Amino acid sequence: MIENQYCGIITIIGRTNVGKSTLFNKLINQKISITSHKINTTQKNIVGILTKKIYQYIFIDSPGFDTQKKIFFKKKILKDDITNKSCLILFVIQALKWTLTDQKILEWIIKKNVQYFIIINKIDLIKNKKLLLPFIKKISQKNIFNKIFLLSAKKDFFLKKLISEIKKKIPKKKHIYLLKKKTTCTKKFLIKEILRKSLLKCLHQEIPYNIKILPPLIRKYKDKAYFIKIFIKVKNLRYKKILIGKNGKKIKFYRKSTKYILEKMFKKKIYLIIIIILEKSTF
Structure with a gap:
């Protein structure tokens, strides 16, 4: 009897320099996507694969969005729509920072009608943790039906909790890639x-x-x-x-x-x- 398998595509999106690639590398436990404090470090979609027993997670690290460059934003959103096959979107924002770009990305995600989590990243940089509560409340008002996670991808804070919740969203489906496959990148x-x-x-x-x-x-x-x-x-x-x-x-x-x-x-x-x-x- 063939064991049940679970497989899903999880897309990581957000504006530039919020820590998407660091989170991506931590989730797949491999340093595939490059990280840097420079903007637009990730320039193409990068696929990372993590297979754990009956579960296969296919993570996509996407280039950062910048709505100030409208042509770039529309090109990435409309021409290269990476969410069509996703079972879950991880929308990464930076702790205590909510910009116009973040707002536009969230509005776009909502229109897509795809399940998503909001990831408040870089909480290790916040010295006064009391400031996080009003920020979470502010984001909650924009994000009524979806989960919000506090995280430090760099320091591994609350990463296990996020992985546990991602697992619940993976649909029952045959694995796409072989066990040893870590990325589709050449x-x-x-x-x-x-x-x-x-x-x-x-x-x-x-x-x-x-x-x-x-x-x-x-x-x-x-x-x-x-x-x-x-x-x-x-x-x-x-x-x-x-x-x-x-x-x-x-x-x-x-x-x-x-x-x-x-x-x-x-x-x-x-x-x-x-x-x-x-x-x-x-x-």
Whole structure:
């Protein structure tokens, strides 16, 4: 007799920089989606899969919404509607902050008629916890029939309670992915994302967001190692100098930090080459 199985898609949405990717990584117990204090760190939908016995959770980490950029908001909401197949939406907001963007996202969720939880994240940053109660009451007035959770995804505060409630919303359905499957992202995508995280970490405010990381060239060696070559394309020589850094200090940092994370992720020896080229260059 085949055991009953439960499977569902849970989409994490919210405005930029509220901690969606941190929550995503904690929920799937894998560091797949990159995290940073910079806005728009997540640029594409990232799928993470967690299978526990008869339950399979398919989490989607979505790019942050910014209604100040109306075209961006409409494009992400209407053209790339990630909620159509979701059994649950996790709407993440920051503790003590409710913006016009949050309000518009909530109105959109309500129109979609999909089950959702509101996640008040980053409560570890609030020193005076008494301030949370009036904020919860304010959100409750906007969110009459759905649950609200206090959370610190970074510190794991109340994470188990959230997972327990998510489990109750997963419908009875055959698993979509095999047990060992952790993400639908390709190796090339993950390599690019990890390098992008290293760039964001090192460059701080001088990061040129319009740089382009080309798909890496990967060569496998007897199932023991990967030889990886990545080209970063920039618009001009000034950007190239910024990315390389004085005496190549910055590019050495990207290589070292990216190599370290890749070796942990792939459990193989990594030989990594990073080359920065100008936009008009050919190779």
